[in-house]
Amino acid sequence: MLFGCIHVPDFPVQAALRVDSKASFKADAVAVMDGPESQLKVFACNRAARRAGINPGMTKAQAEACPEVTLRKRVVEQEESAQSALLDCGYGFSPRVESTFPGTITIDLTGTERLLGPQTKIGRQLAQRAEACGFGANIALAANPDATLHAARGFTGITVIPPGEEGRRLACLLIEVLQLEAEILDALDSWGIRDFKALAALPTIPLTQRLGQHGLHLQRLARGEVQRELVPAEPTIAFRESMELEEAVELLEPLAFVLNRLLEQVAARLVARSLATDHVQVDLGLEAHVDRQLRTGPVLAAPALLHQRTLKLPVPTQDAKVLLKLLQLDLAAYPPQAPVKKVIVEAFPAHIRFGQGGLFQPLAPEPQKLEITMARLRATVGEKDEQGRDRVGFPAVIDSHKPDSFQVLPFDAERKEAKKCPPTTPKTRFVLRLFRPPLAARVELSRNVPAAVMFSGRRIRVKNASGPWRSSGSWWDKAGAWQREEWDVELKMNSGTGVYRIFRELPSGQWFVEGMYD
Amino acid sequence: MASIAVIRAQIEHRLPGALRASGHAARETFPTGIAALDRQMGGIPQSVLTQICIPGGMVSGKTTMLVSLMAQLTRREHFCALVDVSDCFDPVSAEAAGADLSRVLWVRCGDKKHKLKPLEQAFRAADILVQNGGFGLIAVDLGNIEERHIRKIPLTTWFRFARVVEKMPTALVFLTTYPAAQSCAGLTLHMAGVEPCWAGSGTVPHAQSLVEMKFELEVRRTQLRKPMQSVRQKFAAAPVWA
Numbered sequence: 001m002l003f004g005c006i007h008v009p010d011f012p013v014q015a016a017l018r019v020d021s022k023a024s025f026k027a028d029a030v031a032v033m034d035g036p037e038s039q040l041k042v043f044a045c046n047r048a049a050r051r052a053g054i055n056p057g058m059t060k061a062q063a064e065a066c067p068e069v070t071l072r073k074r075v076v077e078q079e080e081s082a083q084s085a086l087l088d089c090g091y092g093f094s095p096r097v098e099s100t101f102p103g104t105i106t107i108d109l110t111g112t113e114r115l116l117g118p119q120t121k122i123g124r125q126l127a128q129r130a131e132a133c134g135f136g137a138n139i140a141l142a143a144n145p146d147a148t149l150h151a152a153r154g155f156t157g158i159t160v161i162p163p164g165e166e167g168r169r170l171a172c173l174l175i176e177v178l179q180l181e182a183e184i185l186d187a188l189d190s191w192g193i194r195d196f197k198a199l200a201a202l203p204t205i206p207l208t209q210r211l212g213q214h215g216l217h218l219q220r221l222a223r224g225e226v227q228r229e230l231v232p233a234e235p236t237i238a239f240r241e242s243m244e245l246e247e248a249v250e251l252l253e254p255l256a257f258v259l260n261r262l263l264e265q266v267a268a269r270l271v272a273r274s275l276a277t278d279h280v281q282v283d284l285g286l287e288a289h290v291d292r293q294l295r296t297g298p299v300l301a302a303p304a305l306l307h308q309r310t311l312k313l314p315v316p317t318q319d320a321k322v323l324l325k326l327l328q329l330d331l332a333a334y335p336p337q338a339p340v341k342k343v344i345v346e347a348f349p350a351h352i353r354f355g356q357g358g359l360f361q362p363l364a365p366e367p368q369k370l371e372i373t374m375a376r377l378r379a380t381v382g383e384k385d386e387q388g389r390d391r392v393g394f395p396a397v398i399d400s401h402k403p404d405s406f407q408v409l410p411f412d413a414e415r416k417e418a419k420k421c422p423p424t425t426p427k428t429r430f431v432l433r434l435f436r437p438p439l440a441a442r443v444e445l446s447r448n449v450p451a452a453v454m455f456s457g458r459r460i461r462v463k464n465a466s467g468p469w470r471s472s473g474s475w476w477d478k479a480g481a482w483q484r485e486e487w488d489v490e491l492k493m494n495s496g497t498g499v500y501r502i503f504r505e506l507p508s509g510q511w512f513v514e515g516m517y518d
Numbered sequence: 519m520a521s522i523a524v525i526r527a528q529i530e531h532r533l534p535g536a537l538r539a540s541g542h543a544a545r546e547t548f549p550t551g552i553a554a555l556d557r558q559m560g561g562i563p564q565s566v567l568t569q570i571c572i573p574g575g576m577v578s579g580k581t582t583m584l585v586s587l588m589a590q591l592t593r594r595e596h597f598c599a600l601v602d603v604s605d606c607f608d609p610v611s612a613e614a615a616g617a618d619l620s621r622v623l624w625v626r627c628g629d630k631k632h633k634l635k636p637l638e639q640a641f642r643a644a645d646i647l648v649q650n651g652g653f654g655l656i657a658v659d660l661g662n663i664e665e666r667h668i669r670k671i672p673l674t675t676w677f678r679f680a681r682v683v684e685k686m687p688t689a690l691v692f693l694t695t696y697p698a699a700q701s702c703a704g705l706t707l708h709m710a711g712v713e714p715c716w717a718g719s720g721t722v723p724h725a726q727s728l729v730e731m732k733f734e735l736e737v738r739r740t741q742l743r744k745p746m747q748s749v750r751q752k753f754a755a756a757p758v759w760a
Contacts, residue, residue, distance in 0.1 A: 362596045363687060365652030373650040380642045382629030385605075391626045395609035395619045406609045411623045413597055413652065428551055429615035430582040430731045430755035432608045433661075449723050464716050466726045488728050490714050498577035499714045499728060515608065517714075517731060517757075518581040518661075 003145045003230070004107040004122065006089060006130055007138045007152035008082075011103025012044035015082035016072045018134035019243045019261050025136055029054070031063055034074040043074050077242050082135075084240075085269050087233055089129045092272040093122070098145070099233040104152070106145045108230050123158040132268045142166055147224040150196075153177045166224025171197035178221060184211065196222040239277070239347040241265045248287040248339030252331055255284075255340055260324050262345040267320035270347060276316035277347035280323055282309045285342030307336040314412040315367035316350040322368045329375040333383075365413040374411065402473050402482060403503075403514065404434065430517050432501060438512035441502060450489055453502060455513050463497070464490040472506075483507060488517075545704075548596075548654065548689050551586040554751040555735060559705065562587055562655075562689045566704030566741070567680040571697045572661055578709040579733030580661055580693050582755050585612045587655060587691070592618035596654025599623040599647045603640040604662035614758035623653070637667060641675065644690075648682050654689065661693040668696045676702035697738070706739035730754050 034043035040060040090097035096108035130137040140151035142161040154173035199222040284307040390408035398405040441455035467487035474480040483506040547560035627639040676699040711734040718726035
């Protein structure tokens with residue numbers, strides 16, 4: 001049996017600092033306050049804050065007496081997402097992960113040595129994974145869950161306890177590591193029991209007589225002998241990170257720093273679970289200012305309190321930089337209407353797609369890079385045209401007789417087989433070059449055949465004409481019905497000859513030049 | 519009197535490589551599907567800026583050549599990008615001409631509400647596409663833009679594009695009304711003139727149809743083959759409905 005434990009000391013502080021790029025857990029003195037607004041008290045603090053004189057339970061006024069300590073309000077949402085992130089670290093190693101306490105998880109690593117290597121190596125990997133998720137954690141590995149828990153609580157860094165040595169290695173730990181009720185702690189203190197060694201050495205029967213079965217259990221814990229069943233947590237698939245800002249952000253640039261930090265955390269959690277995302281939702285909580293006109297006093301309409309943006313990608317990604325760039329471009333196009341007070345990033349997981357490139361296949365644009373390119377192109381040329389068709393994408397011809405029927409679909413550079421073509425080289429075909437929208441024209445007819453076309457301020461004689469080619473459609477729909485008469489005309493101009501397609505809209509009789517054969 | 523061989527040896531000694539064709543000669547090309555051009559040049563070169571010039575934006579076969587090139591590339595599983603300044607690309611006839619449109623990224627400029635002018639949009643879009651890489655062909659269609667606007671594009675812009683594309687296996691093709699890229703272009707083609715061929719009775723227009731168009735093509739400038747011989751060639755194209 002092998003169990004691993006990741007314990008995050010001062011978890012509320014680390015959870016608050018995890019998404020904050022400005023403060024450092026080790027260097028800065030930080031205290032987390034909790035309680036009603038008028039009775040805020042120190043809920044947790046880090047070592048630097050303790051050195052500065054801060055202790056849990058101090059009032060806000062007392063804590064503010066230490067100017068070097070940064071005070072933060074406790075956000076339970078942040079702690080929940082930090083705990084989820086911690087569990088994601090564990091799921092990267094084993095499917096049996098227990099959420100033991102807030103800031104502490106226990107992992108069943110039995111049988112993973114052959115896959116992950118020796119125990120010291122597993123310990124290092126756990127530490128690295130926790131660090132990638134933004135935690136400075138203590139790691140312990142031992143043969144039973146409680147021994148790993150106490151070793152992780154009591155020793156800093158990575159601790160590996162070989163089987164059978166639990167009692168000897170845990171002996172030096174202070175009795176506070178057991179996190180006992182005050183009553184039992186007082187009793188043990190009055191007997192002079194200060195550490196695990198002293199508790200383990202107590203005679204069993206007198207201890208049971210005084211403290212009952214609980215006392216016996218405590219002694220077995222101190223000896224590292226308790227074998228219990230792990231209670232695995234139900235794996236969640238929510239990858240959600242949030243941050244409440246102390247001061248509302250108005251500009252997109254500082255907001256990008258916040259988004260970057262949150263996206264990095266989401267990406268690290270996705271990596272830990274070997275997942276990617278193709279759908280990211282960003283909720284920006286806005287600080288609404290309701291303006292009231294002086295004297296008359298009507299309350300003007302308040303802006304929406306939530307600005308929601310969604311990114312959908314054709315290819316799942318784990319790259320936080322790609323997501324950030326796409327979000328920046330999206331927010332530049334659709335900025336929030338008020339200063340941002342809260343940011344929530346949620347990634348919906350998808351499986352990573354693996355592709356095998358062929359040696360003889362030509363180069364293709366990188367899917368993730370292409371997504372940014374598409375967003376930049378949309379920002380450059382616009383999103384939609386007058387008909388509501390996309391301005392960037394690949395054209396797909398609609399199965400219709402209506403002229404110029406096409407849609408523009410999102411382009412993706414997935415490797416797909418080229419269309420089957422005949423083995424012989426096909427003949428070169430001349431194509432139409434359209435005027436979009438068609439140019440209004442006037443046409444002189446001679447015996448119902450175009451004799452001259454006037455458009456763009458010129459009158460051009462028709463040398464040859466072919467037509468009329470009549471077509472119609474959507475007659476059942478009054479708004480969409482169309483009917484027209486097409487002609488291919490050869491026009492003799494000063495600059496040379498040109499063959500154009502002209503058409504007449506039959507209900508109105510208006511002539512247009514649709515394009516030229518070029 | 520020194521023989522040519524001696525003079526050649528002396529020049530080679532003083533200026534190594536002066537009489538040798540430049541290294542660009544070995545560049546790979548993409549066939550255009552137009553036999554006249556493929557025979558003479560091998561097609562449109564990779565890693566080079568190519569300009570196809572059409573004076574006055576007249577009917578000349580420029581779009582036919584571009585679509586034919588796209589059809590050849592997409593058939594070889596390459597991806598193409600088309601920056602369409604005047605939004606004049608016709609997907610229906612391009613598909614009928616053999617282009618696999620699912621491999622064509624179409625960038626339609628000309629949004630009147632946008633702060634940038636279509637020409638500026640086109641160059642910025644081309645820049646973004648060149649930076650992305652991975653495309654076999656990046657074509658910028660400036661065929662409807664007036665010559666006076668094309669002349670205003672600084673030479674440094676063309677030079678930058680030529681230098682960037684030099685290291686990429688991409689053919690960068692500009693359709694313009696004026697050969698503004700000058701020496702930055704590795705290949706300059708001029709297209710002019712068209713001869714439509716009609717079949718059927720001239721008196722009954724409904725019985726008459728366009729069966730072929732002949733276009734004229736001239737290689738004006740190339741860094742790929744020296745000495746360059748400017749030869750006018752004609753190529754024929756059939757209608758998509760034939």
